[in-house]
Amino acid sequence: MDIAKVIVDVPVRSTDRPFDYLIPESLKLWIEVGSRVAVPFGHRTVQGFVVSLESGDHGTIPGLKAIQEVLDLLPPLSPELVELGDWMSQRYACRRISALQAMLPTALKGKAERLISLGEVEGTIAPEDELFPMFPNSDPEELGITDFVRRNGEVSMKQLTRNFPEAAETVKFMLRRGVLVESQSIKDKMGKKKLKTVELAIDVASAREMLGSFSGRSARQKELLTFLIEMEAILPLPLKEVLAVLQISAGTVKALEEKGCIEINEVEVYRDPYRGRDFKPSLPLPLTVEQEAVYARIARTVDEQSHEVFLLHGVTGSGKTEIYLQCIQRCVNQGRQAVVLVPEIALTPQMVERFKGRFGSGVAVMHSRLSVGERYDEWRKIREGKAMVAVGARSAVFAPFANLGLIIVDEEHESSYKQEENPKYHARDVAVRRAEQGGAAVILGSATPSLESYHAARAQSDIHFSPVLLEMPSRALGNELPKVHVVDMRDELKEGNRSMFSRRLHAALLERLERKEQTVLLLNRRGFSTFVMCRSCGFVAGCPECDISLTYHSRSDNLRCHYCGHAEPAPKVCPECGSEHIRFFGTGTQRVEEELGKLFPGMRVIRMDVDTTTEKGSHEKLLNLFRDKKADVLLGTQMVAKGLDFPDVTLVGVITADSALNLPDFRAAEKTFQLLTQVAGRAGRHQLPGEVVVQSYTPEHYSIIHASTHDYNSFVREELQHRKGLHYPPYCRLILVTLSHEQLPVLLRMAENYALNIQGKARQLRWYGSLDKLSTDALDLLGPVASPMPRLKGRYRFQCIIKWRGSIDAIGLAREVAEALEDSVRDKDLQISIDVDPQMLM
Ligand SMILES: Nc1ncnc2c1ncn2[C@@H]1O[C@H](COP(=O)(O)OP(=O)(O)OP(=O)(O)O)[C@@H](O)[C@H]1O
Numbered sequence: 001m002d003i004a005k006v007i008v009d010v011p012v013r014s015t016d017r018p019f020d021y022l023i024p025e026s027l028k029l030w031i032e033v034g035s036r037v038a039v040p041f042g043h044r045t046v047q048g049f050v051v052s053l054e055s056g057d058h059g060t061i062p063g064l065k066a067i068q069e070v071l072d073l074l075p076p077l078s079p080e081l082v083e084l085g086d087w088m089s090q091r092y093a094c095r096r097i098s099a100l101q102a103m104l105p106t107a108l109k110g111k112a113e114r115l116i117s118l119g120e121v122e123g124t125i126a127p128e129d130e131l132f133p134m135f136p137n138s139d140p141e142e143l144g145i146t147d148f149v150r151r152n153g154e155v156s157m158k159q160l161t162r163n164f165p166e167a168a169e170t171v172k173f174m175l176r177r178g179v180l181v182e183s184q185s186i187k188d189k190m191g192k193k194k195l196k197t198v199e200l201a202i203d204v205a206s207a208r209e210m211l212g213s214f215s216g217r218s219a220r221q222k223e224l225l226t227f228l229i230e231m232e233a234i235l236p237l238p239l240k241e242v243l244a245v246l247q248i249s250a251g252t253v254k255a256l257e258e259k260g261c262i263e264i265n266e267v268e269v270y271r272d273p274y275r276g277r278d279f280k281p282s283l284p285l286p287l288t289v290e291q292e293a294v295y296a297r298i299a300r301t302v303d304e305q306s307h308e309v310f311l312l313h314g315v316t317g318s319g320k321t322e323i324y325l326q327c328i329q330r331c332v333n334q335g336r337q338a339v340v341l342v343p344e345i346a347l348t349p350q351m352v353e354r355f356k357g358r359f360g361s362g363v364a365v366m367h368s369r370l371s372v373g374e375r376y377d378e379w380r381k382i383r384e385g386k387a388m389v390a391v392g393a394r395s396a397v398f399a400p401f402a403n404l405g406l407i408i409v410d411e412e413h414e415s416s417y418k419q420e421e422n423p424k425y426h427a428r429d430v431a432v433r434r435a436e437q438g439g440a441a442v443i444l445g446s447a448t449p450s451l452e453s454y455h456a457a458r459a460q461s462d463i464h465f466s467p468v469l470l471e472m473p474s475r476a477l478g479n480e481l482p483k484v485h486v487v488d489m490r491d492e493l494k495e496g497n498r499s500m501f502s503r504r505l506h507a508a509l510l511e512r513l514e515r516k517e518q519t520v521l522l523l524n525r526r527g528f529s530t531f532v533m534c535r536s537c538g539f540v541a542g543c544p545e546c547d548i549s550l551t552y553h554s555r556s557d558n559l560r561c562h563y564c565g566h567a568e569p570a571p572k573v574c575p576e577c578g579s580e581h582i583r584f585f586g587t588g589t590q591r592v593e594e595e596l597g598k599l600f601p602g603m604r605v606i607r608m609d610v611d612t613t614t615e616k617g618s619h620e621k622l623l624n625l626f627r628d629k630k631a632d633v634l635l636g637t638q639m640v641a642k643g644l645d646f647p648d649v650t651l652v653g654v655i656t657a658d659s660a661l662n663l664p665d666f667r668a669a670e671k672t673f674q675l676l677t678q679v680a681g682r683a684g685r686h687q688l689p690g691e692v693v694v695q696s697y698t699p700e701h702y703s704i705i706h707a708s709t710h711d712y713n714s715f716v717r718e719e720l721q722h723r724k725g726l727h728y729p730p731y732c733r734l735i736l737v738t739l740s741h742e743q744l745p746v747l748l749r750m751a752e753n754y755a756l757n758i759q760g761k762a763r764q765l766r767w768y769g770s771l772d773k774l775s776t777d778a779l780d781l782l783g784p785v786a787s788p789m790p791r792l793k794g795r796y797r798f799q800c801i802i803k804w805r806g807s808i809d810a811i812g813l814a815r816e817v818a819e820a821l822e823d824s825v826r827d828k829d830l831q832i833s834i835d836v837d838p839q840m841l842m
């Protein structure tokens, strides 16, 4: 008998390898690489994924157990995705099962029953008597199955395999052609699964003739038939809608059906979250000269169907989206599919509309605001070949397309592409890997590329990938980038203005009210109240070693560094200028809203933050209100910074540019630059010119200076110098290792132990030492120190940061030492988490 190697769903490390199972003869045809199976494990039955097959005579191996059941008719994973899972488990030091499960919609993880029903063949379900002509060459088995499913409506997979034990190949073949469809019995209040439709059963001419034959009593039937004749072009119509429009009863419909004039069919509808919504169809725009050059370059690779990564650096409003759309078209024309990744926060209706408008219902949308059932249906649309394009957040990188030709990562610099829980993968890096496997092109697009990607493109020597840099320095509509004024808030204070609005921003807001133009106001809440700042001179205390801001701890009233552990007492007066205006910094959106109400009576403000957007669809509602000019000001957190394209926005105000600058994060300057550039890019995108007011306590900071002149290149040059000097990415890579335990003394010992073991092993391998001194292969370790959140859910937390570069296997080492420690102490309470290339060090 043949053997399947199976990764089982048992959440302990010792099972993180394939186990051998015999494939019983009866299941042989059903099992492929990527199949989900039920297998005995210990005394239980668990779920697992087949990762490889071995044929041969293994019948005699004692103790080898057999697979019990196949859980889906079509394997939910492709061999390509299984291989990607393998790669992820090494790249992110995670378990293979967790990588594989991350690829599937939630619905497939639960216990829902799998059902088979009859599919749509050429648009409608085949009526009984048309069955033979439709499958002239079908074998009796296929007809038997069709008939069985028809009689039962929906059958479970068990029923089907019981009745047709030998028919695996046939059923699979039928599934692939859409004669059968597989679904899950997901109870989902968001939508229904079946829709009745009404359609003429005779041609229009005969129907017209029939009209004369209706007498007084059947006037309603005549009305219905007349209606259907008029609507002929758009038939079939949903029955429910017809009943509602004509105010007729089901009896009328039935009578007409019995006369053979009409037919009622039941079709399966996907729970389309965008159903009933009209998307304005959009045609390809004639490209600008800049766009044309970029497009031609990418199109070449798409046509060759080869693998290449592009970094598309295009200023805000340069028309990157149009490039994406036309490249996708090119790819789809060749019969290959495309995935578009966008940050969750930017997955606005406006964004979806642009893709649906161009590609219609061939677009599947995947994001976390959909219900479980809706997400499953979108996933199924992809797997069954009913969608050619998937637009979605992070996890859409796993869209089960069979022949992927293009992956687009929009706003590639966004840190939300990194998943913070296990598996801690970065969707951009996974996208590049997947494309490499399948010979697909990748476009990483941004107005502010991440330093990692940009450096990789310039240096052509990066460990992940070397993208080809393509640039679009001007806006598509030919207008200028907006003028940016930086206001020094220290001067405002000096001159007696204690309000949160500078005089300049105040005046600009008034002007917009008078001219009936709109304003976007950004309040950057990230990083508030973790640091202490002097309002007189802008001083913020930083770590002397690590060049990041110190974090204030109120209990001990001191300041601490979360990279190396440096601590000092919190100052009472500013060490720079002696002022007593040194304190926490913090303002909420609500307070800004109140203040606007006081200063500008009658101003209509829409506030958009986590509080006002929790409800499903609220985000969209607020944006629509703003677009329809029901408000003068859109006030919000980061949410307002991205992707919006509103013609009447001529002013963008940033309340405090510095707050994120002071996060204890080596990417603070980069993130500040990106956010300012993005939000500034919302102003003056169409006919009206735009203006931006940025309020700051540190206007001399290079991230603010360069953002104000839209000078990405100068910012990058300066920032790269800093990173190089202090050994931060992209000049090295990081691994964040967090250890947690309920008991502090135990944890301290373990963390110390972990650090020593890493250092010891690295020393043996001649990797260990300061990155300053070692030239190529090098590894250094910071810590252990208390984590920024030192106690979480009753557990203490300590962390180490491993810095490394070169071709050494630092990830393997971090994992190996963690596992050895776990094995040696055998303390179930100890948890060690490894985050490779962390985005959040807080
Ligand atoms: N070739 C073109 N001809 C006419 N208009 C265009 C063309 N390309 C893009 N546009 C328009 O220019 C505007 C900006 O384009 P788009 O939103 O795609 O820019 P973007 O680069 O994605 O910007 P951002 O990074 O700010 O989101 C849009 O209103 C778009 O319709």
Ligand SMILES: [Zn+2]
Pocket: 543, 544, 545, 546, 547, 561, 562, 563, 564, 565, 566
């Ligand atoms: Zn430090």
